[in-house]
Amino acid sequence: MSQNGAEEATRVLVVEDEPDIATSIARRFTAEGWTVEIASDGLAGVEAAKRYAPDVIVLDVMLPGIDGLEVCRRIQAEDPRAVPILMLTARDDETDLLVGLGVGADDYMTKPFSMRELLARVKALLRRHERVSRLAAVPADPRAEPPLELGDLVIDRAQRRVHRAGTEAHLTPTEFDLLVCLASSPRTVLTREQLLEEVWDWVDASGTRTVDSHVKALRRKLGADLIRTVHGVGYSLEPPPT
Numbered sequence: 001m002s003q004n005g006a007e008e009a010t011r012v013l014v015v016e017d018e019p020d021i022a023t024s025i026a027r028r029f030t031a032e033g034w035t036v037e038i039a040s041d042g043l044a045g046v047e048a049a050k051r052y053a054p055d056v057i058v059l060d061v062m063l064p065g066i067d068g069l070e071v072c073r074r075i076q077a078e079d080p081r082a083v084p085i086l087m088l089t090a091r092d093d094e095t096d097l098l099v100g101l102g103v104g105a106d107d108y109m110t111k112p113f114s115m116r117e118l119l120a121r122v123k124a125l126l127r128r129h130e131r132v133s134r135l136a137a138v139p140a141d142p143r144a145e146p147p148l149e150l151g152d153l154v155i156d157r158a159q160r161r162v163h164r165a166g167t168e169a170h171l172t173p174t175e176f177d178l179l180v181c182l183a184s185s186p187r188t189v190l191t192r193e194q195l196l197e198e199v200w201d202w203v204d205a206s207g208t209r210t211v212d213s214h215v216k217a218l219r220r221k222l223g224a225d226l227i228r229t230v231h232g233v234g235y236s237l238e239p240p241p242t
Contacts, residue, residue: 076104
């Protein structure tokens, strides 16, 4: 993957049934020197993901055939690379967004959206994925990154595994990075903007609802008592009892 032509160009899969939107996205990404493939329905999107092996996927939720949530679930179940996925939705429903994050999406945007913001978010996803991939390629050294132990919460940063009260919680890569960010400074309030910059590598406050949705997903998996909301500011991790 490369954006300067020295290596293979970044491959983007756009799964979108509205031709005007799909074409506009493809045109903008092609201008970056990326290669783009378009699939116009859910089943075609799953097949294209297998054949095309994209570096990132932009996936609409409302699709003919099978919807984007099922497409995301199938792709993430079959692709060992955990390809980053940004979902597009015309509905700003919190439940739908949580379901999308739960099946493996890394980010989402609601329609209508600006092409500039979409491009910035996709670039941020690519940077994060590349960083995680580099870390995964290096043999884990527990001495370099000892587990974070906060009460009955144990975060193994070297193995990227999380246990609470002895039970393992299965987190998405983004959820894990968000948890580590909060747990690295327990009882410290981090603003949504700080979390966006640290975890998503995204510095525009328009993405703060993404943070909120991922926090809700963490609470569902690890317990509602773990992360405290500081209204109007952000979140802090409250160490649970041993």
